[in-house]
Amino acid sequence: MQPTQLILTLRLRAFGRWVQAHSFELFFLGPVIVGGALWVLHRHLDHLRVPISRLVESPTQPYGLPITDILAFCLLLFVLRLPATFRELYSARDGASILDVLPVSSTARFHVSLAAEWAAMLPTFLILLTAAGVLQGRLLPPLTSMPSVSWRLFSALSALAMLRMVTALCAVRWRFAFRGATTLLAALVLLALGLSSHQPFARLIFLPWVPPAAQIEALVRSCVASSTPTTESLWNKPLTQAGQLLGLYLLTRYLYTRWHRSNLGIARQLSNHRQTLGAQHVLSLLHRWLGARPLAAQITRDLILVARRFSPAVVLAAGIAVTAQGLALSLLLDDNLPMLWRQRLAVSGFSLSVLAMVALVPFLLKHQLPRFWIEKTTGVELEQIWKAKLWTAAVLGLIPAGFGSIVLLMAPNLGATAKGIALLQLLAATWIITSILGLAVFEIAAQPVLGLIFGSLVASALAALIVFYPHAWWLWLIFHGYAAGQIAGRASRRVQLVEVER
Amino acid sequence: MSAEPQTSQEQTEGKPDASQPMLIVDNVSKSYGTLLALDGVSLQADGDILGLLGANGAGKSTLYRSILDLTACDSGTIRIAGYDVGKHSVEARRLIGYLPEELHLYDRLSGWEHLELVAGLKDLDNRAERQDWLDYFGLADRRNVLVGEYSLGMRKKVGLIAALMGNPRLALLDEPLNGLDTESMRRLRLRIEEMSRTGTTFVVSSHVMSFVERICDRVAILRQGRLTAYGTTESVRQQAGMPDRPFEDVFLKLALD
Numbered sequence: 208m209q210p211t212q213l214i215l216t217l218r219l220r221a222f223g224r225w226v227q228a229h230s231f232e233l234f235f236l237g238p239v240i241v242g243g244a245l246w247v248l249h250r251h252l253d254h255l256r257v258p259i260s261r262l263v264e265s266p267t268q269p270y271g272l273p274i275t276d277i278l279a280f281c282l283l284l285f286v287l288r289l290p291a292t293f294r295e296l297y298s299a300r301d302g303a304s305i306l307d308v309l310p311v312s313s314t315a316r317f318h319v320s321l322a323a324e325w326a327a328m329l330p331t332f333l334i335l336l337t338a339a340g341v342l343q344g345r346l347l348p349p350l351t352s353m354p355s356v357s358w359r360l361f362s363a364l365s366a367l368a369m370l371r372m373v374t375a376l377c378a379v380r381w382r383f384a385f386r387g388a389t390t391l392l393a394a395l396v397l398l399a400l401g402l403s404s405h406q407p408f409a410r411l412i413f414l415p416w417v418p419p420a421a422q423i424e425a426l427v428r429s430c431v432a433s434s435t436p437t438t439e440s441l442w443n444k445p446l447t448q449a450g451q452l453l454g455l456y457l458l459t460r461y462l463y464t465r466w467h468r469s470n471l472g473i474a475r476q477l478s479n480h481r482q483t484l485g486a487q488h489v490l491s492l493l494h495r496w497l498g499a500r501p502l503a504a505q506i507t508r509d510l511i512l513v514a515r516r517f518s519p520a521v522v523l524a525a526g527i528a529v530t531a532q533g534l535a536l537s538l539l540l541d542d543n544l545p546m547l548w549r550q551r552l553a554v555s556g557f558s559l560s561v562l563a564m565v566a567l568v569p570f571l572l573k574h575q576l577p578r579f580w581i582e583k584t585t586g587v588e589l590e591q592i593w594k595a596k597l598w599t600a601a602v603l604g605l606i607p608a609g610f611g612s613i614v615l616l617m618a619p620n621l622g623a624t625a626k627g628i629a630l631l632q633l634l635a636a637t638w639i640i641t642s643i644l645g646l647a648v649f650e651i652a653a654q655p656v657l658g659l660i661f662g663s664l665v666a667s668a669l670a671a672l673i674v675f676y677p678h679a680w681w682l683w684l685i686f687h688g689y690a691a692g693q694i695a696g697r698a699s700r701r702v703q704l705v706e707v708e709r
Numbered sequence: 710m711s712a713e714p715q716t717s718q719e720q721t722e723g724k725p726d727a728s729q730p731m732l733i734v735d736n737v738s739k740s741y742g743t744l745l746a747l748d749g750v751s752l753q754a755d756g757d758i759l760g761l762l763g764a765n766g767a768g769k770s771t772l773y774r775s776i777l778d779l780t781a782c783d784s785g786t787i788r789i790a791g792y793d794v795g796k797h798s799v800e801a802r803r804l805i806g807y808l809p810e811e812l813h814l815y816d817r818l819s820g821w822e823h824l825e826l827v828a829g830l831k832d833l834d835n836r837a838e839r840q841d842w843l844d845y846f847g848l849a850d851r852r853n854v855l856v857g858e859y860s861l862g863m864r865k866k867v868g869l870i871a872a873l874m875g876n877p878r879l880a881l882l883d884e885p886l887n888g889l890d891t892e893s894m895r896r897l898r899l900r901i902e903e904m905s906r907t908g909t910t911f912v913v914s915s916h917v918m919s920f921v922e923r924i925c926d927r928v929a930i931l932r933q934g935r936l937t938a939y940g941t942t943e944s945v946r947q948q949a950g951m952p953d954r955p956f957e958d959v960f961l962k963l964a965l966d
Contacts, residue, residue, distance in 0.1 A: 504828070507829070508818065508826050511817070511818060512815065515817040578815060581871075583777070584777050585802060586801075586803030586804075588799060
């Protein structure tokens, strides 16, 4: 067997085991939740179908859908996956990869990485396209358009994968530290530039993403619209696409085989050195201020790990939080909406950003499980262990909530009463989300996704109650008190049951 | 309304008792499915250095985990300074410093931050002591470097400092020599001897028999979960019928034959 095939087979086997381990969530719980949500929301989805079809089938832009939106989508996918691409190429977090010391050719490793990068985005695309199709009342695109859909999916994913690989290779070569916040900021600046300007400079910056964006735009049209695309741009012609892909493939392969091996040392340095900078001094001060107490030590440790991006989930959560904040801000400033809805939607957006940040806590605990012996063997009270996670959730939630509160207070088109109500609603929603998710974190410590789903459902339902039915505040207070009391009552036992890995 | 009177045994378990040996392991058994990891193990340690020896898979790590109540015993009791660890694990753990064999640390914390974390969890305010330990093991100039960049020996030193700082009354060191250079091994031995003189009880596992022979007052040898020898190195030699042979040969006979 060729090395490429051998490595891919092993990775597929590992993936198969992962699917097997998560089969309950993937094949039962997930479909039940999604199906239940669709069943509850199906009447509202009917209303959405009309504007989406109108947007796609009566294009006002050269590419059908506004190209800036598709470009923004491409850029988001690109940025969110970039840290994972870095790890895929350099195994920097796990030390030297076994492949670095085995006689495996650079070309074989390049193809493995390319396949992994390609496959990593496939589920996201399939879910989005299926969701787009479901919104239009069908699960699959018409059979006649399947070949073109497959080709577009392949070329869009390939182009995005290779763009990420080229970026990662160049960034390491030129010693640009892969900091999530920096990357995210750069993407936002680019996004703002692209959305607000039609200057040639902005177009030039976006040029690499235009081919995959054109593919995605055609892809969405194929899945959503009743007919195949009628407008063919330069980027949509199969020959042009094949030429672009071939060029990008040759460039990526050349850079990989030329730079990858010599980049390994630089990547390792970047991965470690950059982590000692940043929030260290602030957190050190925080530690001194809180004192050497078990609770303070755990909260400080948690915040340091989040600040140093213990997982790509941190970038993802920050991205979702920033996007939700931006969405809330734009809805708040939209004078076409009635004031009540501006207030409700803005508070919902800010609450979503709180949820995104607090959702990190279950993943933080999962990351800490192999090191849980530290807490378990130092005589810390079980109560202080779960309370530390509650406080970490509160601190993480208060960051976006604080920003949201400032925005709400400064909103020019909300009255004083509306501002006050919105502020109270946001703070109450933050309290509910942080307390429920922070308390529930030990419920299913080894399965953060499952814990997150349950916690988010309860917290979102209660937060929605506050935003949309504020006069029934006593109801959510009772529900919240009951739910939080139930979880808190068994939290210590849950902590005790957490196994320390051998 | 009056509270239920406590029995004398409960009163003893609820607080440390200086009259009792620091560590008592009494007839402890533990199995994982059909695998009997510990089979009626009994031993004591009090103010001395006990070597816990055995081949890979003999049950040493399971015994450490049982002492810390990370794994519940199927039968038998373990007491630390009078605390029954099954009932008062938190109180018992406050008296212990532990170095596991598989040392999982946070790659994204620096060595200093790691020690700060452990000190915080133990409620110790000991900046100066931590700095002394780092100086002692030659880690002071690397204290702000992330653990992810440390060598195996440096990680081991962080684990050792975390276990030994604050003068624990009982130190459980599972394979403390792995990854240490010769100079660090010597320094560790000296520090263990010094702490033992001031009252810390040690239970140490190692495959380096010269270290064990030199440092341990007594040894306990486990084979497939059973205690096959227990006593001073000289008495264990006698027990094996090999009074003049190197201790390595004695160990191989008792642990493997």
